[in-house]
Amino acid sequence: METPDQICHRLLARFPSAEISVLQNxxxxxxxxxxxxxxxxREVAEFLRDDPLLRLDFCSNVTGVDWPDKVVVxxxxxxxxxxxxxxxxxxxxxxxxxxxxxxxxxxxxxxVALRHGPVIIRTRTxxxxxxxxxxxxxxxxxxxxxxxxxxxxxFGVVFSGHPDLRRILMWDGYKDHPMRRDYVEPxxxxxxxxxxGDLVDKSKRAHAPKPAxxxxx
Amino acid sequence: MTAMPTITDEERSxxxxxxxxxxxxxxxxxxxxxxxxxxxxxxxxxxxxxxxAASMARFDIARFGSEVFRPSPRQADLLIVSGTVxxxxxxxxxxxxxxMAEPKYCIAMGACAISGGPFxxxxxxxxGIDRFVPVDIYIPGCPPRPxxxxxxxxxxxxxxxxxxxxxxDAPRHxxxxxxxxxxxxxxxxxxxxxPKNPDVWQAPDSSRKQ
Numbered sequence: 018m019e020t021p022d023q024i025c026h027r028l029l030a031r032f033p034s035a036e037i038s039v040l041q042n043x044x045x046x047x048x049x050x051x052x053x054x055x056x057x058x059r060e061v062a063e064f065l066r067d068d069p070l071l072r073l074d075f076c077s078n079v080t081g082v083d084w085p086d087k088v089v090v091x092x093x094x095x096x097x098x099x100x101x102x103x104x105x106x107x108x109x110x111x112x113x114x115x116x117x118x119x120x121x122x123x124x125x126x127x128x129v130a131l132r133h134g135p136v137i138i139r140t141r142t143x144x145x146x147x148x149x150x151x152x153x154x155x156x157x158x159x160x161x162x163x164x165x166x167x168x169x170x171x172f173g174v175v176f177s178g179h180p181d182l183r184r185i186l187m188w189d190g191y192k193d194h195p196m197r198r199d200y201v202e203p204x205x206x207x208x209x210x211x212x213x214g215d216l217v218d219k220s221k222r223a224h225a226p227k228p229a230x231x232x233x234x
Numbered sequence: 235m236t237a238m239p240t241i242t243d244e245e246r247s248x249x250x251x252x253x254x255x256x257x258x259x260x261x262x263x264x265x266x267x268x269x270x271x272x273x274x275x276x277x278x279x280x281x282x283x284x285x286x287a288a289s290m291a292r293f294d295i296a297r298f299g300s301e302v303f304r305p306s307p308r309q310a311d312l313l314i315v316s317g318t319v320x321x322x323x324x325x326x327x328x329x330x331x332x333x334m335a336e337p338k339y340c341i342a343m344g345a346c347a348i349s350g351g352p353f354x355x356x357x358x359x360x361x362g363i364d365r366f367v368p369v370d371i372y373i374p375g376c377p378p379r380p381x382x383x384x385x386x387x388x389x390x391x392x393x394x395x396x397x398x399x400x401x402x403d404a405p406r407h408x409x410x411x412x413x414x415x416x417x418x419x420x421x422x423x424x425x426x427x428x429p430k431n432p433d434v435w436q437a438p439d440s441s442r443k444q
Contacts, residue, residue: 192424195358
């Protein structure tokens with residue numbers, strides 16, 4: 018099978034205006050993936066499915082990744098010449114800026130016909146709050162239907178063009194997205210004989226003296 | 235029924251040896267009930283596989299009179315909560331419990347039904363069915379073997395045999411001061427509403443006892 022760089026090269030030749038790049042995986046698995054912009058992911062997916070050299074006819078896995086906002090510290094060095102004639106002074110100026118987070122959807126593609134794979138494509142939303150819409154790939158691979166519903170349920174990515182976008186694991190009317198990094202679980206105290214970690218605080222809250230006049234057990 | 239038995243247990247067993255059977259309505263009633271506990275045919279996860287194994291030939295729950303797994307809660311006496319109760323499933327389990335006729339009993343089978351088990355730090359699993367349903371017998375294990383389920387059933391039979399028809403030890407449906415209603419929780423925006431039934435379950439004290 019072609020390497021991700023070769024696939025990326027061919028894709029860019031076929032779709033010159035698309036945003037496609039290769040994300041390197043520095044780990045020992047070295048499973049590099051293709052990062053595709055949301056505007057062109059649908060036509061890229063159709064190309065990957067129909068291309069005679071690839072024929073990626075099987076979408077084995079769809080999953081989501083939550084990348085929260087990250088504070089990045091920029092260090093700018095400036096050299097101030099010493100008026101007394103000594104060595105110039107180097108001052109460091111640190112500025113912080115917040116790199117906005119995003120939600121990422123990852124598709125693992127295989128070819129049953131040609132027995133190769135996986136080719137991994139990723140696509141990212143603009144942010145984590147209001148612009149969370151991505152094009153659905155269910156019209157390309159029917160197998161993505163339930164898994165995209167799961168990503169919608171647990172991460173809150175809205176797939177446009179999905180035939181039946183409802184929650185699949187949690188109930189309708191549930192408001193949270195439990196797999197997001199900033200999810201706060203309900204106060205759901207669990208007794209432990211030796212509470213530790215954050216369970217110590219939970220244990221204290223659960224056994225706090227009840228306000229007088231309240232309902233008694 | 236008088237407060238003092240007019241015949242002692244020794245005298246009764248002596249009479250039995252001579253072929254005279256003396257018994258009380260209570261004893262006969264509990265003997266019949268405890269040897270025909272009909273479980274609800276209902277499983278939730280891998281513990282249900284062990285429950286099925288207990289009903290098959292090798293373990294043969296029929297030896298204890300509980301082979302009649304009823305597909306309807308109206309005809310069942312025993313709810314075996316066999317497996318993980320997710321928050322999405324919990325209202326249905328409580329509804330099944332409410333649909334069973336008194337006198338009814340509940341066995342929490344396995345770590346998940348008792349406390350949430352390996353999933354107890356998760357967002358979607360109920361931390362024990364005893365938050366909504368009064369549990370009579372807890373069977374630990376992950377999953378418990380069929381022998382453990384049979385042992386739990388025998389303990390339940392002991393419990394049923396010890397229940398009296400009148401007085402403060404009577405089961406809840408024969409007493410005026412207890413309620414047999416268990417509210418079904420609703421799906422909230424973040425959790426079940428209410429997350430527990432305070433009449434049934436309170437957080438146990440975790441302070442160390444000397």
